[in-house]
Amino acid sequence: xxxxxxxxxxxxxxxxxxxxxxxxxxxxxxxxxxxxxxxxxxxxxxxxxxxxxxxxxxxxxxxxxxxxxxxxxxxxxxxxxxxxxxxxxxxxxxxxxxxxxxxxxxxxxxxxxxxxxxxxxxxxxxxxxxxxxxxxxxxxxxxxxxxxxxxxxxxxxxxxxxxxxxxxxxxxxxxxxxxxxxxxxxxxxxxxxxxxxxxxxxxxxxxxxxxxxxxxxxxxxxxxxxxxxxxxxxxxxxxxxxxxxxxxxxxxxxxxxxxxxxxxxxxxxxxxxxxxxxxxxxxxxxxxxxxxxxxxxxxxxxxxxxxxxxxxxxxxxxxxxxxxxxxxxxxxxxxxxxxxxxxxxxxxxxxxxxxxxxxxxxxxxxxxxxxxxxxxxxxxxxxxxxxxxxxxxxxxxxxxxxxxxxxxxxxxxxxxxxxxx
Amino acid sequence: xxxxxxxxxxxxxxxxxxxxxxxxxxxxxxxxxxxxxxxxxxxxxxxxxxxxxxxxxxxxxxxxxxxxxxxxxxxxxxxxxxxxxxxxxxxxxxxxxxxxxxxxxxxxxxxxxxxxxxxxxxxxxxxxxxxxxxxxxxxxxxxxxxxxxxxxxxxxxxxxxxxxxxxxxxxx
Numbered sequence: 001x002x003x004x005x006x007x008x009x010x011x012x013x014x015x016x017x018x019x020x021x022x023x024x025x026x027x028x029x030x031x032x033x034x035x036x037x038x039x040x041x042x043x044x045x046x047x048x049x050x051x052x053x054x055x056x057x058x059x060x061x062x063x064x065x066x067x068x069x070x071x072x073x074x075x076x077x078x079x080x081x082x083x084x085x086x087x088x089x090x091x092x093x094x095x096x097x098x099x100x101x102x103x104x105x106x107x108x109x110x111x112x113x114x115x116x117x118x119x120x121x122x123x124x125x126x127x128x129x130x131x132x133x134x135x136x137x138x139x140x141x142x143x144x145x146x147x148x149x150x151x152x153x154x155x156x157x158x159x160x161x162x163x164x165x166x167x168x169x170x171x172x173x174x175x176x177x178x179x180x181x182x183x184x185x186x187x188x189x190x191x192x193x194x195x196x197x198x199x200x201x202x203x204x205x206x207x208x209x210x211x212x213x214x215x216x217x218x219x220x221x222x223x224x225x226x227x228x229x230x231x232x233x234x235x236x237x238x239x240x241x242x243x244x245x246x247x248x249x250x251x252x253x254x255x256x257x258x259x260x261x262x263x264x265x266x267x268x269x270x271x272x273x274x275x276x277x278x279x280x281x282x283x284x285x286x287x288x289x290x291x292x293x294x295x296x297x298x299x300x301x302x303x304x305x306x307x308x309x310x311x312x313x314x315x316x317x318x319x320x321x322x323x324x325x326x327x328x329x330x331x332x333x334x335x336x337x338x339x340x341x342x343x344x345x346x347x348x349x350x351x352x353x354x355x356x357x358x359x360x361x362x363x364x365x366x367x368x369x370x371x372x373x374x375x376x377x378x379x380x381x382x383x384x385x386x387x388x389x390x391x392x393x394x395x396x397x398x399x400x401x402x403x404x405x406x407x408x409x410x411x412x413x414x415x416x417x418x419x420x421x
Numbered sequence: 422x423x424x425x426x427x428x429x430x431x432x433x434x435x436x437x438x439x440x441x442x443x444x445x446x447x448x449x450x451x452x453x454x455x456x457x458x459x460x461x462x463x464x465x466x467x468x469x470x471x472x473x474x475x476x477x478x479x480x481x482x483x484x485x486x487x488x489x490x491x492x493x494x495x496x497x498x499x500x501x502x503x504x505x506x507x508x509x510x511x512x513x514x515x516x517x518x519x520x521x522x523x524x525x526x527x528x529x530x531x532x533x534x535x536x537x538x539x540x541x542x543x544x545x546x547x548x549x550x551x552x553x554x555x556x557x558x559x560x561x562x563x564x565x566x567x568x569x570x571x572x573x574x575x576x577x578x579x580x581x582x583x584x585x586x587x588x589x590x591x592x593x
Contacts, residue, residue: 109511148538204542347557393571
């Protein structure tokens with residue numbers, strides 16, 4: 001009885017409150033919220049910087065106005081991507097299954113302008129002296145952002161050539177395997193130590209320029225991949241000869257058009273192979289590319305080419321010192337066209353069959369007297385037919401069939417699973 | 422190419438000098454955005470995220486909303502929602518103006534990532550104009566992506582859907 005009376009009295013008081021100039025329940029809630037916001041603001045100001053790590057996302061949708069300029073200091077987050085693949089080879093009948101990549105990275109914000117970015121990659125699941133696996137730092141660089149138009153970066157970072165090198169997470173490309181042009185001509189995932197400036201100007205024109213370490217032609221040991229085997233990957237890189245790079249890319253919704261260039265000497269004053277002292281072995285590598293997507297149709301094309309100078313001198317050195325002498329690549333070019341159609345899209349599900357045609361031309365410096373000849377497998381035409389099935393925008397299942405005009409041993413059926421976060 | 426240290430240093434100095442001439446990454450403060458929409462700073466309102474709203478918000482975002490109250494601003498015709506969502510690594514802060522259950526306009530207010538700034542330009546944002554919710558709290562149209570900014574585009578889409586959904590709930 002007493003409780004009922006109390007409840008009735010409370011209800012009457014609340015109902016009558018506005019009439020007596022009292023705050024409504026809504027008013028009180030707003031006052032309480034303002035007080036909470038104020039307390040949070042005071043707490044942020046009082047706490048030393050190290051004690052206020054930035055949360056992964058806003059702790060309070062309702063207090064944005066009070067912290068709009070706090071761009072997150074002390075925040076660290078984790079990113080990652082990876083892929084699993086299965087390949088059955090047509091000629092041999094053999095099949096392999098592989099945890100091809102497991103990549104994770106840490107990113108840290110020191111203040112509103114200075115950030116750190118990294119990726120650590122483990123390839124083929126097991127890393128030991130007796131296995132094929134590799135563990136490597138794919139990126140580790142610092143970025144100082146003055147504005148969108150001007151960033152300065154330094155460390156180990158990706159070279160902005162092609163489409164795939166900087167955007168190589170499995171859900172972002174078609175096919176189980178990365179395309180061969182951006183593997184054998186542009187050596188994705190290609191990174192160098194150095195410093196650069198980058199930014200976006202106008203409405204979507206992104207520029208990148210910088211100076212980095214370069215390849216070391218004294219380390220060439222695989223002529224089938226152009227210059228790739230001479231990469232140094234930030235591992236005690238010989239840096240007598242540096243390289244310069246530049247890239248321009250214009251992006252707008254559905255469209256990317258761009259290109260890049262990378263050039264510098266690769267002789268490294270004979271640091272790896274003394275016979276290369278005084279040999280410039282200048283490398284020039286460039287590409288142009290385009291990507292257009294409209295009404296579910298996804299079109300992509302790329303052309304890349306490169307020249308390696310002093311190939312005759314490199315031949316003489318490699319012929320004298322390599323365990324298995326080979327004709328050094330002197331020029332390389334490759335191109336592909338690709339078309340996909342997003343045939344089914346519902347919720348997170350997105351299904352897109354695709355076709356791709358690639359041309360690879362790696363010309364080697366033949367030396368008939370020494371028996372160094374062109375490898376016919378370096379002139380290749382590859383057709384790929386497949387399907388990507390995104391079960392989530394960041395998780396993809398893939399299947400494809402690949403046919404090679406020259407090296408039939410690489411004809412195969414592939415299945416893949418990829419993710420990024 | 423043999424680069425002397427002085428040439429590298431000159432490049433850095435030039436870059437920093439040029440950098441000092443341009444704007445920062447906070448394009449517009451949220452309160453200025455609200456004032457621009459309404460011509461003044463109206464009293465904010467609060468939408469309490471009930472269990473049902475939380476469930477739907479989580480389905481839209483792909484993760485639970487971080488809190489239970491959403492501040493917004495509205496008059497008889499339109500509402501403003503300032504939301505935040507992670508692109509690849511960092512939060513994007515965007516303001517959404519909703520009128521009649523459709524997006525009137527969108528603006529990126531703060532962009533913190535080193536890449537993907539293309540999402541802040543009108544060429545991208547105008548795709549959201551007049552967008553409304555369709556079945557499953559999805560947008561009634563396809564938003565063309567930006568090569569190399571997949572995750573930032575996805576974050577903008579999720580926020581657009583959430584703003585429309587919260588607007589609908591706030592007007593019940």
